[in-house]
């Protein structure tokens with residue numbers, strides 16, 4: 001298409017905004033306070049319309065307690081095409097639902113760890129793996145900073161991970177190695193939730209995968225960036241060629257809050273043993289019970305025992321303190337020490353006037369809206 005054509009097609013040739021008698025479906029890509037940014041599904045009817053609508057939630061949904069999460073597929077009603085606004089009237093049933101970070105319909109968790117800087121800690125890695133295994137989402141493991149270790153060290157890690165039951169992608173964002181392959185073979189067309197400890201290169205990876213998003217790597221710029229840091233909200237970014245990627249700061253410190261009896265299922269090594277044959281006792285926790293099929297000389301068995309203690313302590317404290325549940329959060333610390341810490345107060349957003357609301361919106365979305373308008377012109 002020549003420049004002349006693309007300019008000629010913009011705005012003046014667009015049909016007047018149509019009557020909205022066709023259903024408008026989209027995906028929620030960001031949530032801020034009571035506003036939802038919805039990326040519309042493109043089809044013949046919407047091809048000349050704004051790609052994104054900033055929406056509120058219909059009162060009816062509030063009344064029935066229907067929450068709206070990032071990743072939700074929603075029906076937009078009462079569209080105001082001029083101002084790119086609308087309201088969410090319906091939420092499709094979710095295929096998966098993650099609480100921390102809050103993401104609906106995620107396909108898998110992309111767990112990112114570094115092979116160096118910070119040193120790869122197999123205990124911490126296992127803790128993240130167990131957490132990811134305990135969700136309904138699939139798991140995709142990725143090791144960054146390949147450039148910091150030798151080929152031999154990498155092979156050793158690779159073999160060790162295979163023994164644990166994991167195939168991983170080994171990449172270097174710095175040297176731009178393995179990124180394209182990761183995108184094509186694992187991420188395209190899916191909703192991916194990126195997780196992992198800080199410093200491993202998650203932001204750098206998202207920057208590399210989604211060129212249009214200039215995330216911070218040790219830098220903070222723009223109002224939306226600041227919003228992301230302070231409010232820990234999740235946002236979905238579009239991958240080139242299809243698919244969405246969630247930047248997920250809330251997944252940084254996984255709790256061992258699973259049921260002790262489920263824990264073994266979150267270790268592939270134990271899972272294989274459980275599938276091969278039952279333990280003598282159906283409530284076996286695979287410690288020192290007679291006739292246990294899971295206990296054995298697999299490398300991470302000691303992690304299993306350690307995590308089991310923590311999961312048991314978590315459950316016990318939870319049962320003893322039902323009233324504290326709402327205001328306190330149990331921190332399971334090292335060596336079996338448990339401690340309640342006050343939960344951060346959830347920020348309550350008062351009903352705001354239209355004027356204030358518009359200011360908020362402007363503050364949060366100005367940058368992106370401007371970019372979109374530029375794109376559309």
Ligand code: GDP
Pocket residue numbers: 144145146147148171172173174175197198199200201202203204205216217218
């Ligand atoms: P995040 O906290 O997981 O989001 O990590 P960042 O993306 O902020 O990266 C942390 C640091 O690791 C930054 O200084 C990056 O430049 C650096 N880094 C990211 N990827 C690589 C890599 O592949 N190799 C090396 N050597 N450093 C990297």
Ligand code: ZN
Pocket residue numbers: 279280284285286287289291292293294295
């Ligand atoms: Zn057992």
